[in-house]
Amino acid sequence: MSADNVLHVGDSDFDSVVLKSDLPVLVDFWAAWCGPCRAIAPVIDELASDYAGRVKIAKMNVDENPITPGRYGIRAIPTLIIFKGGKVMDQITGAVGKGAIEAVLNRVLS
Structure with missing residues (x-):
């Protein structure tokens, strides 16, 4: 269930x-079997609404799409990577609170 x-x-x-x-x-790299991924899913949905028009929010299932996570060295999920202009700007690994994600997004936007 996602926004x-x-x-x-x-x-x-x-x-x-x-x-x-x-x-x-x-980009939220996640898997259906991952408890922490499910735990932060509502936060990801909220951020998609809060940052609509300023940041795109995307999810990638690592089980269904192995190439891209391998390309970015994803070893643990959930991993959130913020891209800007095709480049990795920041990365967060693990289920963190909304405030921590917002701090990174706001830094990338400024």
Whole structure:
């Protein structure tokens, strides 16, 4: 269950949706079996609403899309990576609170 403004990306469309985006993109690398991933899902949905028009929020299921997580060295989930202009701006690993994610997003936006 995810918010209407959360994008779901895969290996096939990652470059076009994330790396070529005009807006910064937060990508949540997750898996269905991951408890901490499910725990932060409502936070990700809230951020998608809070930052609509300023940041794209995307989710990538690591079990269904192994290439991209491998490319970015994802070893633990959830991992959140913030991309801007096709480059990695910051990364958060583990289930953290909304405030910690907002602090990183606000830094990237400033």
